[in-house]
Amino acid sequence: MHVIVLGAGLLGISSAWHLRQLGHEVTVVDRQNAPAAETSFANGGQISVSHAEPWANPSAPLKVLRWLGQEDAPLLFRLRADPAQWSWGLRFLRECTPARTRHNIEQIVRLGTYSRQVLQQLRRDLGLQYDQRTQGILHFYTSQKEFDGAEGPAAQMRALGCDRRVISADEAVRLEPALRHILPQLAGATYTAEDESGDANRFARELVRRCIEDGVQFRMSHTVTALREVGGQIDHVEATDPSGRFQRIRADAYVLAMGSLSPLLAAPLGIRLPIYPAKGYSVTMPVKDESMAHQVSLTDDEYKLVFSRYTTPATATSPGGDRLRIAGTAELNGYDRDLNRVRCEAIVKRVEQLFPGAGDTTQAQFWTGLRPATPSNVPIIGRSKLPNLFLNTGHGTLGWTHACGSGQSIARIVSGLVPEVDFAFTGVAAPRRAAYSPQGAGASAARP
Ligand SMILES: Cc1cc2nc3c(=O)[nH]c(=O)nc-3n(C[C@H](O)[C@H](O)[C@H](O)COP(=O)(O)OP(=O)(O)OC[C@H]3O[C@@H](n4cnc5c(N)ncnc54)[C@H](O)[C@@H]3O)c2cc1C
Numbered sequence: 001m002h003v004i005v006l007g008a009g010l011l012g013i014s015s016a017w018h019l020r021q022l023g024h025e026v027t028v029v030d031r032q033n034a035p036a037a038e039t040s041f042a043n044g045g046q047i048s049v050s051h052a053e054p055w056a057n058p059s060a061p062l063k064v065l066r067w068l069g070q071e072d073a074p075l076l077f078r079l080r081a082d083p084a085q086w087s088w089g090l091r092f093l094r095e096c097t098p099a100r101t102r103h104n105i106e107q108i109v110r111l112g113t114y115s116r117q118v119l120q121q122l123r124r125d126l127g128l129q130y131d132q133r134t135q136g137i138l139h140f141y142t143s144q145k146e147f148d149g150a151e152g153p154a155a156q157m158r159a160l161g162c163d164r165r166v167i168s169a170d171e172a173v174r175l176e177p178a179l180r181h182i183l184p185q186l187a188g189a190t191y192t193a194e195d196e197s198g199d200a201n202r203f204a205r206e207l208v209r210r211c212i213e214d215g216v217q218f219r220m221s222h223t224v225t226a227l228r229e230v231g232g233q234i235d236h237v238e239a240t241d242p243s244g245r246f247q248r249i250r251a252d253a254y255v256l257a258m259g260s261l262s263p264l265l266a267a268p269l270g271i272r273l274p275i276y277p278a279k280g281y282s283v284t285m286p287v288k289d290e291s292m293a294h295q296v297s298l299t300d301d302e303y304k305l306v307f308s309r310y311t312t313p314a315t316a317t318s319p320g321g322d323r324l325r326i327a328g329t330a331e332l333n334g335y336d337r338d339l340n341r342v343r344c345e346a347i348v349k350r351v352e353q354l355f356p357g358a359g360d361t362t363q364a365q366f367w368t369g370l371r372p373a374t375p376s377n378v379p380i381i382g383r384s385k386l387p388n389l390f391l392n393t394g395h396g397t398l399g400w401t402h403a404c405g406s407g408q409s410i411a412r413i414v415s416g417l418v419p420e421v422d423f424a425f426t427g428v429a430a431p432r433r434a435a436y437s438p439q440g441a442g443a444s445a446a447r448p
Contacts, residue, residue: 001024001025001252001253001414001415002024002025002026002027002250002251002252002253003019003024003025003026003027003251003252003253003254003255003414004026004027004028004029004237004249004251004253004254004255005019005026005027005028005029005254005255005257006029006224006227006237006254006255006256006257006258006265007028007029007030007256007257007258007259007261007262007393008028008029008030008032008035008036008037008208008218008220009035009036009038009039009040009204009257009258009259009399010036010040010200010203010204010395010399010400010403011257011259011392011393011395011399011403011406011407012028012030012255012257012258012392013028013035013036013204013207013208013211013403013407014207014403014404014406014407014408015255015257015392015406015407015410015411016028016211016216016407017122017207017210017211017214017216017407018407018408018410018411018412019255019410019411019414019415020211020214020215020216021411022411022412022414022415022417024411024414024415025215026211026215026216026217027216027217027218027219027249027251028211028216028217028218028219029219029222029224029237029239029249030218030219030220030221030222031221031222031223031224032220032221033220033221033242034205034220035204035205035208035218035220036200036201036204036205036208038259038369038370039259039260039369039370039371039372039399040200040201040204040259040369040399040400041201041367041369042201042282042284042325042327042365042367042369043200043201043280043282043327043369043399043400044282044306044307044308044325044326044327044328044400045197045198045199045200045297045306045308045310045325045327045400046137046195046196046197046297046299046306046308046400046401047116047119047195047196047197047198047400047401048112048137048192048195048297048299048306048398048401049109049112049113049115049116049157049162049192049194049195049401050137050139050154050157050162050164050190050192050195051137051139051299051306051397051398051401052105052108052109052112052153052157052162053101053105053153054095054101054104054105054108054376054377054378055075055092055330055373055377055397056092056093056095056096056100056101056104056375056376056377057096057101057153058096058097058098058101059149060075060092060096061093061096063075064077071340071342071343072342072343072346073329074302074303074304074328074329074330075304075329075330076329076330076331076332076333077089077332078331078332078333080333080334082334084263084276085276085332085334087274088274088275088276088332088373088375089332091274091375091376092375094375095375095376100376102156104376104377104378105153105156105157105160106156106160107378107423107424108377108378108398109157109160109161109162110160110421110422110423111379111402111405111406111421111423112162112398112401112402112405113160113161113162114405114420114421114423115401115402115403115404115405115406116194116195116196116401116404116405117405118404118405118407118408119196119403119404119405122207122404126206126207126210128203128206128207129202129206130198130199130200130202130203130206131198131199131202131310131311131312132196132197132198132199133196133197133198133295133296133297133308133309134196135196135295135296135297136175136191136192136193136194136195136196136296136297137191137192137195137196137197137296137297137298137299138172138175138176138179138189138190138191138296138297138298138299139164139189139190139191139192139298139299139301140172140179140186140188140189140298140299140300140301141186141187141188141189141301141302142182142185142186142187142300142301142302143187143301143302144187146187146301146302147187147188147189147301150166150190150301151166154166154190162192162194163192163193163194164190164191164192165190165191165192165193166188166189166190167188167189167190167191168188168189169183169186169187169188169189170183171189171191172186172188172189172191173186175191175296176294176295176296176298178292178293178294178295178354178355178358179294179298179354181354181355181356182353182354195297196297197297197308197309198308198310199310199312199325200400200403202312219239219241219249221241221242222239222240222241222242222247222249223239223240224237224238224239224258224265225238225239225240226238226265226268227254227256227265227266227268227269227389229269229386232386232387233386233387233388233389234254234386234388234389235250236248236249236250237249237250237251237254252388253388253389253390253414254388254389254390255390255391255392255410255414256384256389256390256391256392256393257392257393258393259370259372259393259395259399260275260276260277260335260370260371260372260373262275262372262391262393262394263275266384266391269384269386269389270385271384271385271386271389273380273391273393273394274374274375274380274394275372275373275374275380275393275394276332276373277332277334277335277370277371277372277373278330278331278332278370278371278373278396278397279330279331279332279333279336279337279368279369279370279371280327280328280329280330280331280368280369280370280371281327281328281329281339281343281344281347281366281367281368282325282326282327282328282366282367282368282369283325283326283327283344283347283348283351283364283365283366283367284323284324284325284326284364284365284367285323285324285359285360285361285363285364285365286321286322286323286324286359286360286363287309287322287323287324287358287359287360288357288358288359288360289357289358292355292356292357292358293309293324293355293358293359294307294309294324294355294358295309297309300328300350300354303328303329303346303347303350304328304329304330305326305327305328305329305347305350306326306327306328307324307325307326307351308324308325308327309322309323309324309325310322310323310325311323324351324358324359326347326350326351328347329343329346329347330371330373330397331343332373335370337368337369337370338368339366339368344366348361348364371395371396371397371399372393372394372395372396372399373394373396373397374394374396377396377397377398378394378424379392379393379394379395379396379398379399379402379406380392380393380394380426381393381406381409381410381413381423381425381426382410382413382425382426382427383413383425383426383427384426384427385427390410390413390414391410391426392406392407392410405421408420409421409423409425413425
């Protein structure tokens, strides 16, 4: 079967790889001239199964209200006359009940655990190098209230097979000595030894290279303008090529993986995807003082920031480098990707507070990306109401963590196979017997 994958971000690339492994002819179409050039370009780098508590949780509504209009707030709704934003906001509120939060954590942990395994397997099979670190993820708290609130979700995650241990402040400093400067402010931490980190963009480019070697076609600099339906299924994709010429591209099946742009292409088909762009920031800087810099990937609960460290060995063709990547915060403000100086400075200030002198802030590179956020933080993977259109989108804060498992799953669904993980795929009946399931049953079958 010929399958067109729409979008060459982490989700599109992973889908293409796994589709090819199942024997399909695969073409990837993307508007950029290089893969992983949008949201998959400079993210926080964490493979964090433990980061499963969704933004929508019982404490979120009050926090969001308190943060309204606060320029450096970790999660900032900039209210606009935008029906998509208001509708997303209302659905977000509905996801804040304790029952919905528990349900969503379960889905996110299941997919995350499976996806991390698929990534590890892929890394072993292909010998991929992407500045990966396998020293776990340490989530630290500077607020006693937030630390106390972390115990419940951490216990739920442990019950689901994600070993997120609650540890003391002293233990946190033993695991990551660079935290010693803030020991007096540390309320405690959680540590998940099996979590990892790595440069998602480098991974994506490596996997594209393997895809091309394996026969996947990439049509870069092609902007998709419409998906055309004839007789109840997708007949072709309309796109413009690099010189602006109109093109029709046809296949047997189509996988929509256009990140936060996915709902714009799906809406004319009557498919309403509850995805809204949530702008995040990242800062990358060279390590200046090794003794002050962190080694373990970290999550700063109070500022909603994640910290990763990338060390690329020098080669004959590249000088390599050792750099810190700090990423996070979220701003719901439509498709605007402007850098807001206040938010950039707030991140650098926090880095200096935690690890004074560790990074060379004079060489800091700032970036913004639009997370394809769903109100529940649960991605949309599976069938649509059109039989040859499949969805692999809406991965929000965890698109790198979930990329490999989502790609493998959508490839199996397109191929008529049962996915290996027990997850609420859209339009797929609950698996009769999932090959991989940390805790048993629970898939649903709504079809957008
Ligand atoms: C600041 C920040 C930090 C993050 N940190 C982490 C982290 O630590 N761990 C983690 O797991 N996740 C993290 N994420 C989330 C993760 O980066 C995203 O979920 C993931 O990159 C989304 O990938 P995607 O393939 O869905 O979208 P994208 O990477 O945006 O890919 C979509 C592709 O579709 C293409 N496209 C769009 N419209 C069209 C069109 N009309 N025609 C042709 N092509 C089109 C785009 O060019 C793009 O290449 C972070 C995100 C941000 C912003």
